[in-house]
Amino acid sequence: MDSIISRIRKDLAESADPNTQQNFQRFFKEEIRYYGVKVPAVNKIANRYWKEIRSLDKQEIFALCEELYLSGYCEEAFVVSTWAPKLAARYEPSDIAVFRYWIDTYITNWATCDAFCNHTMGDFIEQFPEYIDELKRWTKSGNRWMRRAAAVSLIVPAKHGKFLNEAIGIADLLLTDSEDMVQKGYGWLLKEASRNHTDEIFTYVMRKRGVMPRTALRYAIELMPKEMKSEAMKRDW
Structure with a gap:
């Protein structure tokens, strides 16, 4: 070895x-x-x-x-x-302990966070969706990379139309996070979810835009039609 x-x-x-x-x-x-x-x-x-x-x-x-x-x-x-x-x-359910430890201990930047979570965690969650509750707990971590991981672990499933409610739930838990890398993480998650659920994500963004950081908002609406983007970015709130 x-x-x-x-x-x-x-x-x-x-x-x-x-x-x-x-x-x-x-x-x-x-x-x-x-x-x-x-x-x-x-x-x-x-x-x-x-x-x-x-x-x-x-x-x-x-x-x-x-x-x-x-x-x-x-x-x-x-x-x-x-x-x-x-x-x-x-994969087995017990592998979550290994993956959690690796993220919390060794992940120190957005690139290694995304590279690991997009596929390893994404595959794991698709096999064992009950562990989305684990991702929700990560949103409360003092480690910003754990918080980003909570969002980006659902990127690939969300891109394929899965876990809409769960993606929105995680975005809600991270909504006012002060770290820009976390904001970009959940904004990216919303963007991928919008590929198959544009109206639902637009409705969510419009409901939350008064408190959603602009960084996250811009990511979330990136794939939307021009009219929706304009509406979401209006400074009337």
């Missing part, structure tokens, strides 16, 4: 790109560790090593993921986000 981790790190270091390194510096407010590897290159590396580990026991794969997270490097977190959804057929 140590050999696999060492080889992954060697491949990432050798794939570093100066332009990508500059982009990392621009895109993040937080202090993060990174090699400077483009996402497609990270995915290629992750998929190559997946062929070596896919027959391992799930807990052994989880241990490898934990080792990658411990480094603090963004690209190593992306490897986890590539591997974890490949285990979807082996």
